[in-house]
Amino acid sequence: MNFTFTEDQELIRAMVREFAQAEIAPRSAHLDETGEFPADTMQRLAELDLTGMPYPQIYGGAAADYVSYAIVIEEISRACSSTGVILAVHTLAGIPIYQFGTEEQKQLWLPKLIGYQALGAFAITEPAAGSDAGSLQTTAVPAGDSYILNGTKTFITNGAEAGIFIVMALTKTGIGTKGISAFIVEKGTPGFTIGKHERKMGIRGSSTTELIFANCRIPSANRIGKEGDGFKIAMAALDGGRISISAQSTGIAQACLDEAIAYSKERVQFNRPISSNQAIQWMLAEMAADISAGRLLTYKAAYLKQIGKPFTMEAAMAKLFASQMAVRCATKAVQIHGGYGYIKDFKVERLYRDARILEIYEGTSEVQKMVIAGNLLR
Ligand SMILES: Cc1cc2nc3c(=O)[nH]c(=O)nc-3n(C[C@H](O)[C@H](O)[C@H](O)COP(=O)(O)OP(=O)(O)OC[C@H]3O[C@@H](n4cnc5c(N)ncnc54)[C@H](O)[C@@H]3O)c2cc1C
Numbered sequence: 392m393n394f395t396f397t398e399d400q401e402l403i404r405a406m407v408r409e410f411a412q413a414e415i416a417p418r419s420a421h422l423d424e425t426g427e428f429p430a431d432t433m434q435r436l437a438e439l440d441l442t443g444m445p446y447p448q449i450y451g452g453a454a455a456d457y458v459s460y461a462i463v464i465e466e467i468s469r470a471c472s473s474t475g476v477i478l479a480v481h482t483l484a485g486i487p488i489y490q491f492g493t494e495e496q497k498q499l500w501l502p503k504l505i506g507y508q509a510l511g512a513f514a515i516t517e518p519a520a521g522s523d524a525g526s527l528q529t530t531a532v533p534a535g536d537s538y539i540l541n542g543t544k545t546f547i548t549n550g551a552e553a554g555i556f557i558v559m560a561l562t563k564t565g566i567g568t569k570g571i572s573a574f575i576v577e578k579g580t581p582g583f584t585i586g587k588h589e590r591k592m593g594i595r596g597s598s599t600t601e602l603i604f605a606n607c608r609i610p611s612a613n614r615i616g617k618e619g620d621g622f623k624i625a626m627a628a629l630d631g632g633r634i635s636i637s638a639q640s641t642g643i644a645q646a647c648l649d650e651a652i653a654y655s656k657e658r659v660q661f662n663r664p665i666s667s668n669q670a671i672q673w674m675l676a677e678m679a680a681d682i683s684a685g686r687l688l689t690y691k692a693a694y695l696k697q698i699g700k701p702f703t704m705e706a707a708m709a710k711l712f713a714s715q716m717a718v719r720c721a722t723k724a725v726q727i728h729g730g731y732g733y734i735k736d737f738k739v740e741r742l743y744r745d746a747r748i749l750e751i752y753e754g755t756s757e758v759q760k761m762v763i764a765g766n767l768l769r
Pocket residue numbers: 480513514515516520521522523545546547548549591599748751752753754755756757758
């Protein structure tokens with residue numbers, strides 16, 4: 392066993408941490424207040440080769456290992472939860488094309504995503520199909536050399552700004568998940584519009600929207616894999632995606648600890664810093680131990696993915712543990728700040744709101760337990 396990062400991975404962490412703390416963290420409160428999309432930051436991430444990390448160089452990617460990618464998501468999320476999820480979902484949108492697309496599709500679409508000519512989005516959730524994503528109702532009916540899409544997707548991250556959408560739709564009804572296929576849909580395709588923009592509790596710098604398909608005609612060449620492969624493709628993408636949400640959780644939890652340590656050393660009550668109280672020290676110690684455990688699970692899952700070993704259960708365990716851990720850390724960080732933790736001038740108020748989504752998207756905690764138990768009882 393080797394618990395150390397490679398020299399390259401340490402270099403990436405140092406570079407990204409410096410960039411994220413200097414250029415991303417100072418803007419995170421503004422994004423939260425305004426709900427603005429961090430367009431400049433995303434452009435800078437593209438310039439730093441961070442918008443297509445795990446993809447090969449032939450498509451413009453950085454050919455980075457998955458551990459390095461998780462490091463980047465952790466450090467960016469530590470600086471800004473919204474920017475972390477925007478980048479994570481953008482990167483995830485390339486996975487179906489890279490793992491299941493034809494060579495022609497890879498050459499056409501991956502450079503656009505990786506070079507950030509277009510932001511990516513991934514759409515499976517519908518109003519009546521959340522945890523039970525396989526019960527989706529959007530249809531894709533073949534019509535000559537096209538498919539006609541009809542239906543509504545909900546809660547789609549990057550919906551407002553994305554140019555390339557991976558969309559799951561039924562090519563055959565009545566046969567359950569075997570009837571689902573995966574498609575690439577471009578922004579601006581006639582019949583495809585963005586519906587409701589959600590107003591959220593946290594990660595407010597990332598957009599979350601409905602996607603509406605009304606007789607939207609897309610070329611058959613935009614289908615990824617075979618008809619009926621869509622659910623398998625979606626689950627494979629989400630397996631990898633869950634590692635990035637674990638990394639995001641670890642980053643947010645680390646930010647909670649950073650803030651809690653600094654504040655507890657500064658805040659004086661009873662003529663001494665509150666950090667001199669064992670009650671506060673124990674909360675800090677529990678947070679540090681919790682974060683360390685979450686980080687280990689995250690990087691173990693990333694490592695298994697990188698070396699081509701099965702990692703579905705490990706990714707679900709990492710996502711389950713790290714998301715709950717981040718919520719625990721955010722709760723403690725607010726507690727250590729006392730009344731100030733409840734006030735918007737203090738970063739932990741935002742971190743507390745940002746952390747809550749971690750247990751919900753890319754599969755709720757309950758769904759992660761279903762995945763883990765399913766693997767245990769196979
Ligand atoms: C901010 C945000 C961003 C998102 N981004 C995307 C995105 O980019 N793309 C996308 O496709 N989706 C996205 N989603 C959707 C997200 O993945 C779903 O919200 C999530 O999977 C849960 O589905 P649901 O909201 O319909 O809840 P439901 O499935 O209705 O679940 C409600 C509750 O019931 C529980 N539950 C459901 N079934 C069971 C069961 N069998 N056993 C035990 N408990 C159960 C759930 O765990 C949950 O606690 C996003 C959601 C949000 C809020």
